[in-house]
Amino acid sequence: MQIFRTALLAGFIAISSAAHAQQNINIRGTLTAVNGKDLSIKARDGRELQIELPDGVNVSITKTFSMADVKPGMVLGVTTVKRVDGAVVAIDVRPIPATANQGLTPYDLQPDSTMTNASVEATVQAAGGQELTLNYKTGTVKVLVLPNTPMSLAAPGNRTDLIPGEAINVAARPDKDGKLLAVRVQVGKDGLKPTW
Numbered sequence: 001m002q003i004f005r006t007a008l009l010a011g012f013i014a015i016s017s018a019a020h021a022q023q024n025i026n027i028r029g030t031l032t033a034v035n036g037k038d039l040s041i042k043a044r045d046g047r048e049l050q051i052e053l054p055d056g057v058n059v060s061i062t063k064t065f066s067m068a069d070v071k072p073g074m075v076l077g078v079t080t081v082k083r084v085d086g087a088v089v090a091i092d093v094r095p096i097p098a099t100a101n102q103g104l105t106p107y108d109l110q111p112d113s114t115m116t117n118a119s120v121e122a123t124v125q126a127a128g129g130q131e132l133t134l135n136y137k138t139g140t141v142k143v144l145v146l147p148n149t150p151m152s153l154a155a156p157g158n159r160t161d162l163i164p165g166e167a168i169n170v171a172a173r174p175d176k177d178g179k180l181l182a183v184r185v186q187v188g189k190d191g192l193k194p195t196w
Contacts, residue, residue: 024171024183026108027051028196031168031187039182041168044196051172051180053159061157061189062167065094067130067145070123075100078116078134079109079195080143089144090132092195093151102136109195116141152194154186167193 027049033040039051053059070076070093077100079092091110100117107115118134118141125131129146145151162168167188172180186194 024173025180027168027170027172027180028194029168031162031164031166033164034162039162039168039170039185041170049180051170051182053182053185057182057185059157059159059161060154060184060186060194061161062152062186062192062194063155063189064192065151065153067123067151069095070120070132072120072122074120075102076116076118076120076132076134078118078132078143079107079113080116080141081110081113087144088141089146090149093145093149094195095153103138104136104141116143150193150195152192154194157187157189161187161189163187167196169194169196 027041027043029041029043029049031039032042032048037053037055039053041049041051043049075096075098077094077096078090080088080090083089091113096117102117102119105115107113109115116134116136118136121133121135121140123130123132126144129144129149132143132145134141134143162185169186170182171184172182175181188194
């Protein structure tokens with residue numbers, strides 16, 4: 001029985017480790033070079049990273065998005081932080097696919113930030129900006145969007161848009177040898193940064 005339990009535990013640890021290894025890593029920074037399939041990126045924290053861009057991974061570019069484009073029923077990904085006065089303030093707003101999972105999850109854009117994937121219920125003027133009421137199916141949250149809150153959307157691009165010097169946002173995962181492989185890439189366009 002003890003042998004069975006030990007084997008079961010070892011199997012669980014192996015499965016958990018494999019699942020953990022497949023989690024995407026968000027990398028934000030500046031594209032410094034493109035060498036064939038390899039992207040060189042200087043991350044926000046100063047690290048120099050090499051990421052392989054597989055053939056099947058598409059490149060998105062960044063386009064303008066504003067509160068004027070927000071309509072009731074639209075699904076948004078809104079990254080927020082809580083101010084000392086208790087207000088929930090957006091630090092990034094972007095439209096996401098209607099099929100995306102909705103909810104609140106911790107996020108790594110800034111310390112103590114939260115990602116809210118939710119449908120827009122209402123938009124009203126508020127002191128200092130505009131207030132979004134977001135419904136994430138199991139609850140709602142009111143979010144203050146300030147005039148300087150970064151807002152953008154991802155649009156189809158191609159590999160010729162990968163220009164050194166542009167801001168870039170890559171979701172990557174390590175392969176079995178530890179090399180980072182891109183699974184999603186969004187690059188800046190005409191000075192407009194992706195979520196960064």
